[in-house]
Amino acid sequence: MKRILFSLALCTCTFLQAAPNLPDERLNALAADPYWIALGHYETGKLGGWRSYVDDEQFFLAANGDSDPTAELAATLKALYAPAGSGDKHAQCVYPARTRWLREQLQLRDLPQPACSEFTAWFKDIAPHSSVLIFPAAYLNSPSSMFGHTLLRIDQADVQSNNTALLSYALNFGAFIEGMDNSILYAWKGLMGGYPGLFALVPYREKLAEYRSLENRDLWEYRLNLTPEETARMVEHVWELKQIQFDYFFFDENCSYRLLELLEIARPGLELTEQFPLTAIPTDTVRAVKNAGLVERTDYRPSREHELLARAKPLSSEEQDWVLLLADGQSQLNNPELQRLPKERRALIQDAAFRLTRYRANGEARDSASAQRSFALLQSINQNPPPALEVKRPGLPEDGHESRTWQLGAGSRDDRAFAEYGLRMAYHDLNDNMYGFPLGAQIEILQLKLRQYESNHWQLQRLDLATIRSLTPRNQLLKPWSWQVASGLERVHGEDGDERLVTHLNGGAGGTWQLSDEMLGFALGTLRIENNTDFATFIAPAAGFNTGLLWHNPLGNLSLEAAGDYFYNGEVRRKLSLNQQWEVSRNLGLRLSAQREFSQLSAPENEIKLELKWYHY
Template identity: 65%
Template sequence: MPIRLLALLIGSLCITTSFAAPNIPTEHQHQLASQRFWLSLGHYAPGKLGGWRSYVNDTEFFLADNGDKSPLAELKATLSGLYADPALGDDHPQCRYPARTRWLRKQLTLENLPEPACTEYQTWYNDIDPHSTVLVFPDAYLNSPSSMFGHTLLRIDTPDTKDNGTTLLSYALNFGAMVDSMDNGILYAWRGLAGGYPGQFSLLPYRDKISEYSHLENRDLWEYHLNLTPAETQRMIEHVWELRQIRFDYYFFDENCSFRLLELLEIARPTLRLTEQFPLTAIPVDTVRAVREAGLITEVQYRPSRERELLERFELLSGPELDWVQLLAEDSNHLDADTFLNQPTERQALIQEAAYRWTRYQASGLERDPANAQRSLALLQAINRNPAPAQPAQMPTLPEQGHDSRTWHLGLGSHAHQHFAEYGLRMAYHDLIDNQAGFPLGAQIELGKLRVRQYEGNHWQLEELGLINIRSLTPRNRLLKPWSWQVAAGMERIPTDNDRRRLASYLSGGGGFTWQPFSNTSSYLLATLRTEYNPDTAAALNLASGFDAGVLWRNPLGNLHLNATADYFHHGEVRRRLALGQQWELGHNLGLRLSAEREFSHFSTPQNSLTLQLRWYHY
């Protein structure tokens, strides 16, 4: 029996006749328990075998023993609890469930409720002082499995936030997994997929989230102001109090941060139908798109990451000027060098500001270094004497204006003179040459990829079953030198003897560098390792090292990718591949892709493939 229910029963022994619960007709109770708002308050969803189940995975949330499966039982227990002895104070059900209390009071015109002193709740609520709501979308962060698709949270503003410019003092409402700090990245990803972590809501200062996302993880932030009224925002925050320290199951792809926040928005405005749009997955950018389509967004503000601001400053400088940036960041005494002072004043200003930003960027996440702090102070003083002109950040395409996350494709082609039709599905969500708007060039995240071919003679064949394929190809420059990397796993057709192609399982990864020789063009070179299960070889499990090199070109039609790979296996096989792909962007959610490929292997003669695909992006 939940502790709160035990306290309620003990307290009910002291109820006076003036606090007696009304006799609500059974039919009316059934009607109340089936109303959408009551179901939303309990986070109920239809059970797979009928009935109801709550997403809440915590008995402390329910007053009834079977409250997680029976909205009616929880309604009855709540009605009884509202009339408990007010001496229970902060443990009184009215204090614990302010959103339930308000709704039932209105639905049943309850005039004789006891009035417990909810001191803890009132202090918490007054500190937040909720008035308006902002949906915040931190962009994707490929180096974290839980943030590969971005993230969403809510910012709760006070009545005077906008007038006083005190956004950083607002509270951020976040839902996230409670992760064991000892878990490595692979275990973290697996447990997140399988629901191995509990999830909880948390409220913390917005400035802390900005520091985490924009400064430490270098993620752009998009702030979507919502048209929720003060009363709607307040109703949502009342329910957030009910969810304090309450655990949910957490899954990366459906019951995640974004899905939970959509539930809160439906509490704020019960007429919304947001969660119904995500029966399988709830990718953050898709939920932002759903919020926009629901007409909730009134204004968008863009908060660039520290890295993006730095890169934009670097783009204003020539090669020799970037050398000065590095010199000043390493030794501020160069500010007084004649060779620096002889440059035009406006160029000095740009160099100084870039050097200051570079110094602060390098110090992100590190303990305070007195020498670094002294250099930063000297550069800041120089900037005050000779300030650079304001350089407002250029707002990229809004994330939700990119293509939808699920992809279907229909293709026609030939392989080794055999013609085929190809049918494909990708659950999520972008590759290197997909329609580009809203996505950075050189970023790829593919999950759940399926390709099936129908050859002449009605011969069907599974061509590929991709579990995961991630690439992060970030260009290097004179000062920023990030690594590029990739990882992939799944099953695909490989050449074997007698020109046959067999389905083999594989796990591969690699690391290296990316450069940007020209605008809208990137080239990369990665060293790779591959593990492959192939029963046709003497050792079924085979290891290979190799390389992956290519060029990406953003052109007037779309994206072009030229790619060359080679794998050198321990048993002597050498496998090489040369591929070219061009995507024509026919529309927001429509693309036409031409792919040409040539494979070389010791086991077969060189084989050519040519495919034309019509790609439809759809959730």
């Protein structure tokens, strides 16, 4: 009798713990739900069907789960009803976001109750309540940061009342790099998906130090209006992605695109990723988040470099000399000449010297001499405090022009009329509409220009793979190098008076100086290698120069440049160019270009062109 009762009880328990047997129609409908598609990071395959962005088989419970959302859902539902004794390895512990959604959709009230101690402790430590989208501004001297970056800050309930943002967590998606790849290899592998991408939750203070101090980047903080429930839903899914690998691509499957996916998990019904079928430039994704009505407040945190420059701006040249002396040795604090200066001026000088000392220490090993200088300056600042520092807030980066540019031009080259058609995938040059961008920064990726001459003669005028220029001005306190690099195909003078399409790689370095608030002057030495059918050797090297002025005027941006290349084989090329852009609107510009080219292979040639630029994603 006892055996019979035990068997009946066992059967009853087994029945109660069995996964529901859903009709195929219901199962298929759930698997096609946009939220399940989002949880699996699925997209429509190029040849039909589905494929998941997740490139890690550990993420899936079904053998074909990366391409079959229905099979993955059925496998998940079955796993949720497995015996609870597996503890932290139970599917409910590994997939809390899936569990929550399926429980709500199917009203699952008979699920086993495993002890998910690891997830519970992790979730309690994070204590998610609200979210902030963080945008560290573009930083040209870091290949991974040329377009900016986005991450999320997960805040606890008291973060605003107690000002405890440094205790929050930063949710970041980035390329996982083993070893020390150089910048060129890093850029190439990033373009081609050569690195795995991983999500990570780290203390926010670590990310703040990395972006604001070490890389001297301004930070923009966009407080989102996600509810505590929505924020918790997103963090639960992050647990599911712990140590799960994605392919990482700079232009599309990058930090910004992955975060948009998480926001779609947080608030079902958002359609953010659909706006980025080809590229996902961080500023464009910030704009998409803002346009979706998710942003309730925007805060600006200037970098240490901008704080230093703002403090030093009212100082005279002699006072900035004192800043350098104080940053080099604290013994100058008691110099009688310094003490004779007005108290208010000494306060500014000491504060600027302290900021310069901290700036120089970024990324360097802490040494006792630097620590002593900082301490002595801090003591002097406490005795004679300066007024509060005010840093002018720049234009919002998302309010700048959009990233992709269509170009339509007409002009004349040595009395030959032409029309020109162009497309640039990303995203800004020295003359483009400037709002939201720093003066002297240029990043162009994949630019194509086709030219149609009279008699319907068509030719490829240029194909730029990448053109990057960083013209950061030098001053008494900071002396950064300016540099540029470019690669692709372009037209140059040929021996028979025609133009040759050549392959080139060139770069240069030098200095930039602030001539006025809105004008820069620059001078760079350059090197170039070129493959040209007119040359005897396969690769011809050249040394040269590039110098000019960049002026932000009431109409827009004007650049005046002179450049020259002196080839090893004796060929000499020189060029004078003038470009003025009229900023018609945020996403529309009209550019007048004029240039005169000199070459030993042919007579000088003049070109003038009027070009309409439409910035459109």
